[in-house]
Amino acid sequence: MSLIEAPRNSDWTGCIDFGTAMSKAAVVRRKSRKSLTSADVAALAIGDRDGVASRNKLLLPSIIYVTDQAVLFGEEAQTAAIRGERLDREAFVSPKQYLSTREPEERDEPLNSKIDPTGAYTARQLLALFLAHLLVQAGRAAKAAKVPWPVPLRIARPAWEQARAKAGEKALNSLVLRAFAIADDLGDKLSAAKGVSHDLARSALRKATSNARFDDPAAFPHVFELSNNGSASVLEATAVAAGSIRETGRRVVVVADIGGGTSDFGAFMTGLRGKDVLAEIRDSSRVLREAGDHRDMLLTRHILDDAGIDREDPAGRGAANRLRRDQRANKEALFADGEITVRLGDDVRTVRHGVFLADPRVRAFAERLRSKFSETLAFAIECARQYPLGLDRPTPVEVLLTGGGHSLPMVKEFVTSPPIPWKYLAASPEIPDGPVEEGFRAVHRQLAVAIGGAVRDLPHQTSPVRVKDTPDASATEAHVQPNPAGIIRQTVDILDAAQAVHETARVDHQPAAAYASGSTRPPAAGAQPAKSAGPRRLASRTKR
Numbered sequence: 001m002s003l004i005e006a007p008r009n010s011d012w013t014g015c016i017d018f019g020t021a022m023s024k025a026a027v028v029r030r031k032s033r034k035s036l037t038s039a040d041v042a043a044l045a046i047g048d049r050d051g052v053a054s055r056n057k058l059l060l061p062s063i064i065y066v067t068d069q070a071v072l073f074g075e076e077a078q079t080a081a082i083r084g085e086r087l088d089r090e091a092f093v094s095p096k097q098y099l100s101t102r103e104p105e106e107r108d109e110p111l112n113s114k115i116d117p118t119g120a121y122t123a124r125q126l127l128a129l130f131l132a133h134l135l136v137q138a139g140r141a142a143k144a145a146k147v148p149w150p151v152p153l154r155i156a157r158p159a160w161e162q163a164r165a166k167a168g169e170k171a172l173n174s175l176v177l178r179a180f181a182i183a184d185d186l187g188d189k190l191s192a193a194k195g196v197s198h199d200l201a202r203s204a205l206r207k208a209t210s211n212a213r214f215d216d217p218a219a220f221p222h223v224f225e226l227s228n229n230g231s232a233s234v235l236e237a238t239a240v241a242a243g244s245i246r247e248t249g250r251r252v253v254v255v256a257d258i259g260g261g262t263s264d265f266g267a268f269m270t271g272l273r274g275k276d277v278l279a280e281i282r283d284s285s286r287v288l289r290e291a292g293d294h295r296d297m298l299l300t301r302h303i304l305d306d307a308g309i310d311r312e313d314p315a316g317r318g319a320a321n322r323l324r325r326d327q328r329a330n331k332e333a334l335f336a337d338g339e340i341t342v343r344l345g346d347d348v349r350t351v352r353h354g355v356f357l358a359d360p361r362v363r364a365f366a367e368r369l370r371s372k373f374s375e376t377l378a379f380a381i382e383c384a385r386q387y388p389l390g391l392d393r394p395t396p397v398e399v400l401l402t403g404g405g406h407s408l409p410m411v412k413e414f415v416t417s418p419p420i421p422w423k424y425l426a427a428s429p430e431i432p433d434g435p436v437e438e439g440f441r442a443v444h445r446q447l448a449v450a451i452g453g454a455v456r457d458l459p460h461q462t463s464p465v466r467v468k469d470t471p472d473a474s475a476t477e478a479h480v481q482p483n484p485a486g487i488i489r490q491t492v493d494i495l496d497a498a499q500a501v502h503e504t505a506r507v508d509h510q511p512a513a514a515y516a517s518g519s520t521r522p523p524a525a526g527a528q529p530a531k532s533a534g535p536r537r538l539a540s541r542t543k544r
């Protein structure tokens with residue numbers, strides 16, 4: 001039976017995290033969060049290929065390379081791109097940007113001839129082929145890991161702004177359906193070394209594209225794991241929270257997922273001890289459409305400016321192109337080793353970490369990142385303020401850094417030098433008990449979205465807060481002009497109503513590293529929690 005029609009094993013749920021830089025996938029047994037052990041969680045080795053080296057099998061580089069004969073994926077595409085450079089060819093990197101940042105109509109335009117010398121493919125088609133490769137890889141990896149496949153899937157996505165969210169979500173789900181159809185057609189050929197030939201790729205694409213059923217993901221409910229709101233998508237920061245925050249009493253956690261294309265933020269709160277409840281603080285999520293790729297571009301620019309090279313000038317173009325091709329690897333080496341040496345024609349230049357961080361453009365980027373983080377943090381702090389652990393015991397805000405950019409200095413400063421004074425704790429994704437592999441540990445902060453997105457219970461979400469319900473009626477649009485105090489009071493009330501508990505929370509969870517910053521004193525009396533902490537019937541509904 002075809003993959004797309006096959007009944008799903010609904011004892012497990014899967015999540016596809018189609019990353020801008022690195023794609024990941026995981027399956028998790030359908031159980032409550034607190035009863036999960038490592039045996040119930042499988043990060044799939046979608047980067048594992050016969051005859052192709054990979055840096056970490058759990059990561060599949062989101063890269064496609066079109067040769068004269070075939071379409072290549074992942075590490076193989078990356079290697080081919082380096083060889084193809086002398087032919088003035090380019091890989092199709094960060095394909096997810098076509099969903100996250102580009103205009104929708106660009107998906108169906110022909111690609112630059114350096115990327116597609118055959119002129120046969122649009123961005124949408126290469127996206128579908130890449131996802132088909134990912135699905136075949138996931139099936140093979142699931143078999144090797146002895147976990148079921150296919151399973152109902154959630155698809156992770158950034159917290160796109162409203163205008164993009166609905167159409168973006170549908171486009172992504174349709175792509176996944178077409179990818180299943182292509183995977184049905186081509187099977188293991190999509191995983192073979194040397195890629196898939198143009199004849200095969202084109203014929204599979206023709207069939208998948210002509211089937212209009214795939215434009216309606218609702219016609220394939222068994223393929224997706226649908227939440228109560230009918231959506232198969234999970235926001236990236238929400239997925240991190242679902243898989244990384246275990247039940248240990250009342251906690252307020254801010255997630256910062258710093259990826260390749262977007263930096264995603266969200267604030268969450270757990271219930272009281274013994275109550276496995278996790279809620280997303282309504283309207284706290286934020287996205288900055290700049291992350292690792294943006295830093296890569298700034299590094300290339302920094303080096304060229306420093307060397308006085310004009311990348312538009314024919315004399316500088318070769319060096320500039322080479323630098324651009326290697327920019328992601330250059331940046332990773334710079335942050336890992338503290339300096340890098342690059343060749344620009346006959347010139348050899350050294351770039352130091354500190355000098356790059358002091359570049360005004362890098363500082364401006366760090367400021368934008370910090371400012372987005374602060375917006376989400378304001379919600380978390382207001383929530384912690386309203387619910388102290390006891391007299392003179394403010395609830396600390398935990399900061400959970402995930403994604404490939406979690407160790408960047410400007411990101412670590414969220415905890416070591418936070419923008420708003422409060423008591424902070426550094427948190428790390430909480431891995432379920434049981435043995436886990438070294439390869440997993442090395443990248444577990446990058447896997448947090450895929451794993452969390454496959455956990456059965458996503459955080460509760462409160463329904464939209466009506467502005468007249470908030471104490472500050474001057475805040476006209478909660479999602480644009482946040483009014484954390486008003487919004488959070490409702491969210492917390494909903495948590496408490498769900499739990500029907502009156503007592504004051506106690507938290508004795510102690511993450512490994514704790515940082516105190518600024519004032520750790522309880523907030524002013526006016527900011528103490530409302531007396532209404534006990535259960536009461538609310539106008540707002542909760543939904544999963």
Ligand SMILES: Nc1ncnc2c1ncn2[C@@H]1O[C@H](COP(=O)(O)OP(=O)(O)OP(=O)(O)O)[C@@H](O)[C@H]1O
Binds near residue numbers: 023260262
């Ligand atoms: N040691 C490192 N230092 C700096 N950056 C790093 C390091 N390791 C990975 N990165 C960067 O992290 C990014 C990839 O992280 P991640 O896998 O979380 O992103 P993604 O999920 O592909 O992107 P997105 O979530 O935005 O779609 C890349 O920009 C990569 O260069």
Ligand SMILES: [Mg+2]
Binds near residue numbers: 017259
């Ligand atoms: Mg990501």
